[in-house]
Amino acid sequence: MPSELxxxxxxxxxxxxxxxxxxxxxxxxxNNTNEYVAFKVKTTSxxxxxxxxxxxVVLPQSSSDITVTMQAQREAPPDMQCKDKFLVQSVxxxxxxxxxxxxxxxxxxxxxxxxxxxKLRVVYTAAPQPPSPVPESAEEGLSPNASTPATNGDWGxxxxxxxxxxxxxxxxxLTEARTALATLTEERNAAIQLSQRLxxxxxxxxxxxxxxxxxxxxxxxxxxxxxVFLVGLLGILVGYLVRx
Numbered sequence: 001m002p003s004e005l006x007x008x009x010x011x012x013x014x015x016x017x018x019x020x021x022x023x024x025x026x027x028x029x030x031n032n033t034n035e036y037v038a039f040k041v042k043t044t045s046x047x048x049x050x051x052x053x054x055x056x057v058v059l060p061q062s063s064s065d066i067t068v069t070m071q072a073q074r075e076a077p078p079d080m081q082c083k084d085k086f087l088v089q090s091v092x093x094x095x096x097x098x099x100x101x102x103x104x105x106x107x108x109x110x111x112x113x114x115x116x117x118x119k120l121r122v123v124y125t126a127a128p129q130p131p132s133p134v135p136e137s138a139e140e141g142l143s144p145n146a147s148t149p150a151t152n153g154d155w156g157x158x159x160x161x162x163x164x165x166x167x168x169x170x171x172x173x174l175t176e177a178r179t180a181l182a183t184l185t186e187e188r189n190a191a192i193q194l195s196q197r198l199x200x201x202x203x204x205x206x207x208x209x210x211x212x213x214x215x216x217x218x219x220x221x222x223x224x225x226x227x228v229f230l231v232g233l234l235g236i237l238v239g240y241l242v243r244x
Contacts, residue, residue, distance in 0.1 A: 005037045005090040005116050006030060006058060013068055013086060017124040020072050027066040027120075029088070031058035038093040038102045041066065044085045056099045077124070086120040 009028045016023060031037045041054045050069045058064045068086070077083075089107050091114070109115050 004118070005033060005035070005092065006039060006088070006118065007032065008088060008118050008120065011120070013120055013122045014125050015070050015082075015122065016127045017073075017076065017080065018127045019076060020074060022069060022072050024067055024069045027068065027088075028063055029058050029066065029090075030063045031060060033092075034060045036060065036093040036095055036097045037090050038097060038106050039064075040089045040102070040107055041068075042087040042089070044083075047071075048084065049086075053099065055102045057093060057097050057102060080124045082122040082124050084122040086122070088118040088120065090116045090118070 007030045009030065013025045013027065015025050029039055037058045039056055039058060041051045043049050043051070048071055050071070052067050052069075056064055091106055093102070093106060105111070106113070107115055
């Protein structure tokens with residue numbers, strides 16, 4: 001029987017450390033024996049990690065995967081060195097044992113059972129960096145003059161026809177803008193002329209009104225003089241009749 005019931009891959013738990021982010025790492029337990037092997041996973045920081053499954057059975061000549069999840073951390077350890085440890089205990093279990101049958105009694109050393117311990121350390125690695133964008137200098141180096149036509153399905157190259165097309169479109173838009181500006185200018189001039197014409201007509205209408213008022217004012221004194229003359233004439237006639 002081999003000295004180790006289970007071989008563990010990899011030999012340490014590696015976490016790409018990032019602050020305030022939950023991170024997971026995987027382990028594979030390989031059973032190279034012809035026995036049912038029960039396992040149990042322990043850690044020095046049980047509140048910091050979550051192990052699924054933390055107990056189970058690896059069938060003969062089979063393997064079982066374990067996922068260890070580290071809770072989000074608010075601070076990074078000094079020099080990115082972690083002192084946490086994991087312990088994977090394994091023991092030969094009766095034939096036909098299932099994960100539900102695994103209990104603490106299977107790992108009781110006082111019963112004379114041979115318990116195998118595998119210690120694992122925790123290693124923090126650098127978080128993966130996002131892919132860097134293509135440098136602008138590399139794009140600038142692809143000029144139409146230096147490129148060659150694509151003949152066998154290679155990547156496309158810059159076309160010289162693209163530049164005149166853009167210039168022609170720009171000229172067309174500029175012509176449209178000039179036409180619109182000329183139209184607005186003509187409409188503005190027409191509005192100014194109409195405004196001046198209205199002002200002149202209003203001024204002429206005001207002059208005619210003033211003249212009509214003056215004529216009426218001149219006629220009113222004549223009417224008053226005739227009325228006085230008529231009253232005086234009537235007075236003379238009345239006096240003449242009284243005397244006679």
